[in-house]
Amino acid sequence: MVLIARAIVHERKFLILDEPTAPLSNRETAELFRIVRELSKNQGLGIIFISHRLPELFEICEAISIMKDGKMITTEAIKSINQKKVIELMLGKSFNEAHQKHQIPIGNTLLKVTNLTDEANFLKNVSVVVKEHEIVGIAGLVGAGKTELCKAIFGENANSSGEIYLKNKLVVNQNPSQAVKNGFALVPEERRKEGVLVDEPVFTNLTAASLKRFTLPFSILKPDREREKARKLIESLGIKTPNENQKVSLLSGGNQQKVAVGKWLLTDAELLMFDEPTKGVDVGAKGDIFDLITKLAEEGKGIIYASSELNEILNVTDRIYVMYDGQIVKELVTSETNEEEILFYSTGGQ
Amino acid sequence: MEQRALKIDNPIKKESPWQKPLNFINNWGTVIAIVVLIVFFAVAVPQFMTGSNIVNIMRSISIVTIIAIGLTVSLTVNGFDLSIGSTATLANSLVVSFFVWYSLPTGISIALALILALSVALFNAFLIVKIKIPDLFATLATMFIVEGVAMTYTGGGSISVGMPRLDGTPTNGTIPSAFALISQTPYIIILMLIVVGSVYFFLKHTKHGRYLYMIGGNIEASRLSGIPVNRYRTLAYVISALLAALGGVVLASQIGSAQINAGGGYLMPAVAAAFIGSSFAGQGKPNAIGTLVGATLIGILENGLVMMSVPYYSLNIIKGAVLALALASTYYTRRKN
Numbered sequence: 001m002v003l004i005a006r007a008i009v010h011e012r013k014f015l016i017l018d019e020p021t022a023p024l025s026n027r028e029t030a031e032l033f034r035i036v037r038e039l040s041k042n043q044g045l046g047i048i049f050i051s052h053r054l055p056e057l058f059e060i061c062e063a064i065s066i067m068k069d070g071k072m073i074t075t076e077a078i079k080s081i082n083q084k085k086v087i088e089l090m091l092g093k094s095f096n097e098a099h100q101k102h103q104i105p106i107g108n109t110l111l112k113v114t115n116l117t118d119e120a121n122f123l124k125n126v127s128v129v130v131k132e133h134e135i136v137g138i139a140g141l142v143g144a145g146k147t148e149l150c151k152a153i154f155g156e157n158a159n160s161s162g163e164i165y166l167k168n169k170l171v172v173n174q175n176p177s178q179a180v181k182n183g184f185a186l187v188p189e190e191r192r193k194e195g196v197l198v199d200e201p202v203f204t205n206l207t208a209a210s211l212k213r214f215t216l217p218f219s220i221l222k223p224d225r226e227r228e229k230a231r232k233l234i235e236s237l238g239i240k241t242p243n244e245n246q247k248v249s250l251l252s253g254g255n256q257q258k259v260a261v262g263k264w265l266l267t268d269a270e271l272l273m274f275d276e277p278t279k280g281v282d283v284g285a286k287g288d289i290f291d292l293i294t295k296l297a298e299e300g301k302g303i304i305y306a307s308s309e310l311n312e313i314l315n316v317t318d319r320i321y322v323m324y325d326g327q328i329v330k331e332l333v334t335s336e337t338n339e340e341e342i343l344f345y346s347t348g349g350q
Numbered sequence: 351m352e353q354r355a356l357k358i359d360n361p362i363k364k365e366s367p368w369q370k371p372l373n374f375i376n377n378w379g380t381v382i383a384i385v386v387l388i389v390f391f392a393v394a395v396p397q398f399m400t401g402s403n404i405v406n407i408m409r410s411i412s413i414v415t416i417i418a419i420g421l422t423v424s425l426t427v428n429g430f431d432l433s434i435g436s437t438a439t440l441a442n443s444l445v446v447s448f449f450v451w452y453s454l455p456t457g458i459s460i461a462l463a464l465i466l467a468l469s470v471a472l473f474n475a476f477l478i479v480k481i482k483i484p485d486l487f488a489t490l491a492t493m494f495i496v497e498g499v500a501m502t503y504t505g506g507g508s509i510s511v512g513m514p515r516l517d518g519t520p521t522n523g524t525i526p527s528a529f530a531l532i533s534q535t536p537y538i539i540i541l542m543l544i545v546v547g548s549v550y551f552f553l554k555h556t557k558h559g560r561y562l563y564m565i566g567g568n569i570e571a572s573r574l575s576g577i578p579v580n581r582y583r584t585l586a587y588v589i590s591a592l593l594a595a596l597g598g599v600v601l602a603s604q605i606g607s608a609q610i611n612a613g614g615g616y617l618m619p620a621v622a623a624a625f626i627g628s629s630f631a632g633q634g635k636p637n638a639i640g641t642l643v644g645a646t647l648i649g650i651l652e653n654g655l656v657m658m659s660v661p662y663y664s665l666n667i668i669k670g671a672v673l674a675l676a677l678a679s680t681y682y683t684r685r686k687n
Contacts, residue, residue: 154574156573156574175573175578176573176574176575176576177573177576177577177578179576180575180576181576186574188574190570193568193570193571194570194571194574195571195574196571197564197567197568197571197572198567198568199567199568200563200564200567204560204564208564208572208575208577209575209576211557211560211561212557214557215556215557218556219556219557219558220555220556220557221555221556221557221560263575267576
């Protein structure tokens with residue numbers, strides 16, 4: 001608001017608003033719209049309104065330009081276009097990559113989250129079910145609440161209400177340490193900040209979550225056992241590193257991510273959450289990570305796969321929850337949906 | 351194991367021709383400095399290299415080392431405990447008062463002083479972990495509080511054998527000879543080596559030590575790996591306060607009385623020793639052996655300079671400069687990474 005006020009004071013002719021509603025609540029958004037309308041009507045300001053949230057555009061704009069990959073696709077009057085058409089143009093030609101995932105019979109309910117609301121009141125009444133052998137996608141645009149949901153289940157963010165059941169048993173994840181004991185694992189989005197310890201060697205990263213298994217009485221470490229296990233993991237995950245003593249900061253993004261995933265393979269995690277696991281990961285490592293996730297599902301684990309990359313979600317998951325503004329707005333079966341439909345719901349379509 | 355292609359995706363950083371010698375100086379600078387100092391003092395002052403003087407140096411660094419080792423543990427979690435000096439003062443006052451005022455037995459007096467010092471740790475942990483005050487500021491506040499508590503407890507004065515309490519109550523306790531023995535050679539040196547050795551083992555070879563370093567390296571990633579970070583940060587401050595208190599008890603044994611702010615002077619050399627130690631042998635992390643080496647460096651410097659008749663009031667200039675150098679080395683390495 002202050003920024004807009006400053007722009008007005010300077011008596012400019014144009015005002016560019018770049019995702020102005022992202023940090024705002026609904027009420028503030030309405031107030032912003034009122035001001036924007038007034039500015040354009042009474043002061044004759046030209047306004048460019050950039051947004052992910054399509055309903056907003058239909059509410060406030062007169063004309064719409066659609067961009068894709070740095071190129072202008074089209075400019076049209078807002079009245080002559082609808083949300084579906086906008087999504088199609090955003091995606092370009094609708095392509096449906098073959099659903100590569102092989103069919104594994106899905107097992108019993110593993111995780112049930114009911115009416116989860118976080119303390120910041122951003123997540124609102126989120127309910128999620130994950131079954132054994134199942135890979136469940138969480139789709140949604142940046143800021144839709146995917147990361148918050150993963151962290152809330154993992155006990156990192158305080159929850160004000162809601163219950164989490166693992167194998168029909170109520171679990172309390174008040175902090176990540178409890179969540180790990182309860183059989184949860186999270187590969188967080190911010191890899192270098194949250195996923196790996198960049199200054200530590202590969203082997204201590206790999207054993208970080210399961211260090212208890214490598215101790216004698218009095219918590220004395222058995223580094224040889226650690227290194228041996230680490231070497232096996234490096235081999236089986238195809239982590240490209242000269243040896244297990246290499247500092248993680250010297251590995252490429254993809255290999256760092258494999259380390260971040262690898263540490264959970266030494267724990268008893270039954271439910272693994274992946275938050276944007278392919279961010280900053282090269283194509284080769286991406287394939288390895290997909291294979292690994294599929295393999296984990298085959299072993300009977302439950303997987304939550306949160307990503308804003310729709311083609312990945314379509315490729316790897318069995319079922320998809322679409323999030324918008326901290327809520328789950330739609331549940332879809334992967335084999336019966338496509339990018340347009342997911343994008344329609346994740347941009348606020350009803 | 352099969353031979354894997356040793357290809358790292360990162361481009362290899364170009365090393366300037368100065369990089370190698372600089373790294374070497376950074377990693378082994380402490381040892382080089384010690385050797386240079388020893389040679390220098392040995393030539394300048396003939397009495398320096400005598401056996402009794404070497405024992406003297408070892409003895410003089412014992413208390414600093416014990417306190418500095420505690421600080422080292424708080425540094426591992428990327429914390430900082432400024433309150434160690436006052437905690438030592440508090441323990442000093444407590445233990446002497448138990449003897450002189452209450453005539454308690456040696457073991458109980460020492461144990462009681464250490465246990466009471468734990469409350470300082472818990473208060474620090476409360477401010478830092480729960481209220482989330484940055485370590486440096488939280489322990490700065492604690493430093494003053496504890497100093498004040500110690501002074502209030504002693505009534506703003508010192509305690510020594512035979513001296514009546516401030517309200518005039520005569521005292522009839524004495525300091526047991528067994529207690530005075532703690533600060534005699536070789537016991538004080540053995541105690542120091544035991545502290546260094548056990549903390550070295552704890553940090554390097556146990557799960558807890560590994561966790562402490564991990565938390566210091568990246569607290570977010572550690573928490574998201576399921577490490578109970580708050581519990582371990584509390585533990586770090588507990589160890590720090592315990593060793594500071596132990597230092598205060600040994601100090602009490604040495605001076606045989608409780609003096610106003612007796613431990614305050616140990617803060618600076620302890621900080622210097624721990625930071626000098628961080629760069630020892632290219633560890634780049636606070637570590638027990640390095641801290642011992644750092645304390646040795648300071649001890650030699652101080653001893654040699656006194657022997658060369660440098661006035662005691664000028665020593666701080668040199669000690670401060672050494673601290674600046676140690677910090678420069680630590681932060682220079684950190685920035686490069």
